[in-house]
Amino acid sequence: QVRLIQSGGGLVQTGGSLRLSCTASGRSISNMNMGWFRQAPGKEREFVAAKTWRHGNLLYAEFLKGRFTISTDLSETTLYLQMKTLQPDDTAVYYCAATMGSGIGAPINYEYWGQGTQVTVSS
Numbered sequence: 001q002v003r004l005i006q007s008g009g010g011l012v013q014t015g016g017s018l019r020l021s022c023t024a025s026g027r028s029i030s031n032m033n034m035g036w037f038r039q040a041p042g043k044e045r046e047f048v049a050a051k052t053w054r055h056g057n058l059l060y061a062e063f064l065k066g067r068f069t070i071s072t073d074l075s076e077t078t079l080y081l082q083m084k085t086l087q088p089d090d091t092a093v094y095y096c097a098a099t100m101g102s103g104i105g106a107p108i109n110y111e112y113w114g115q116g117t118q119v120t121v122s123s
Helices: none
Strands: 003-007 010-013 018-025 033-039 046-051 058-060 068-072 078-083 092-099 117-122
Touching: 003 092, 018 033, 018 092, 018 117, 033 068, 033 078, 046 068, 046 078, 058 068, 078 092
Parallel strands: 010 117
Antiparallel strands: 003 018, 018 078, 033 046, 033 092, 046 058, 068 078, 092 117
16 A cells, blocks of 8 residues: 655746655555646646656656656655746646556556645746
């Protein structure tokens, strides 16, 4: 069993930066694929970024245009999402997730989820 605890987020002005953290407990995430998703009001949960454990591949949603960076700490217990040049359209609840499986771009393929953290970007 993996428990994911999120921190970070909050209110930021357009163009600002935030870093989200997701700390795992219960077991190591070093052999799990990890992802970030977000869900805006009235919209479906959408893929943001993911990191694969086998080769450390990093995948990003095309709409990010290089503004976000996914990473883990050296102990492979904490996942980060560094967000830069934030825009009002980035306003959403952000979730981290973990999976032993594949299909990492789809939320249905993740077994474990963080509690979510609100990111609000003011114009």
